[in-house]
Amino acid sequence: MDITRDLQVIAHQENTLVFPQFHAADAWQLGAQLREMALARDAAVAIDVRTFGHRLFFAALDGATPDNARWAERKARTVEHFRRSSYAIGLTLQQAGTTLAQKFSLDPAHYAAHGGAFPIRVASVGVVGSVAVSGLPQRNDHQMVVEALCAVLGQSFAALSLDHV
Numbered sequence: 001m002d003i004t005r006d007l008q009v010i011a012h013q014e015n016t017l018v019f020p021q022f023h024a025a026d027a028w029q030l031g032a033q034l035r036e037m038a039l040a041r042d043a044a045v046a047i048d049v050r051t052f053g054h055r056l057f058f059a060a061l062d063g064a065t066p067d068n069a070r071w072a073e074r075k076a077r078t079v080e081h082f083r084r085s086s087y088a089i090g091l092t093l094q095q096a097g098t099t100l101a102q103k104f105s106l107d108p109a110h111y112a113a114h115g116g117a118f119p120i121r122v123a124s125v126g127v128v129g130s131v132a133v134s135g136l137p138q139r140n141d142h143q144m145v146v147e148a149l150c151a152v153l154g155q156s157f158a159a160l161s162l163d164h165v
Contacts, residue, residue, distance in 0.1 A: 001139075003091050006162055010088040010142075013160050017149045018121045022128055024056050026152075030131055031057030033148045038133075043144070045135030048072040051120070051128050052080050064135050071134035075117030077110055079130035086132075087115030087142040116141030118149065 019026060027049040034047045044063025049056050060069060075086040078100070082089050090113035093099055100106040100113050115138030120129040131149070133141045143162060150157040158164060 003095050007088060007091055007095075009160070009162050009164070010085055010091075013146055014085060014088070014119060014121065016155060016160060017118070017146070017153055018123050019153065020123055022051070022120055022122050027051075027056035027129075030148060030152050031059060033151050034131070034133060034144065035059050035061070037144060037148060043136060044068070045133050045141070045144075046072045048076055048130075048132045048134075049120075050076060050130060052130075054129075056129075061135075068134040071112060071114070072116065072132040074108075074110060074112035075114060075134065076130045076132045078106075078113055079117045079119050079127070079132070081106070081111065083119055083127040085115075085119060085142065086113055086117040087138060089113045090115060090138070114138040114141075116145060118142070118145045 031047055031049045038045050038061050045061055046064045046068035047059045078086040078089055093113050100111050101108055116134050117130050117132035119127040121127050131145055133144050147157045150160055
């Protein structure tokens, strides 16, 4: 894995995966898309879609644990704080050899710089919330969220995937 390349791809994902508007129905559609993907893959994940301060969709699939729900919430808080994907924040910190606690004094009991939470960006507004998945390895959590966003927004996942060459 090339961290610099992944950070460039994630920045492109964040700039491309933009909603024209975002309402509760959009949160439901995105959450349902993730749930269907997880069911098809037999993935034991927790799914959390929220605007800041308001959870709009939550699902825990068979095999997901309360820890998965807590991880999703901690990753969502990281997106809320930085307005960037939790994976981008984690990779940036890894590259710098530091942690959220060391660099920003953020309590790891409340924040997680691990892949799986992605900003919900609205055109001409900015970041209004997050979508998070927890239960897979962090890169796979991130990829699942991006794939679902691509499906909902009509974008090509093949072109936006971290694995795109």
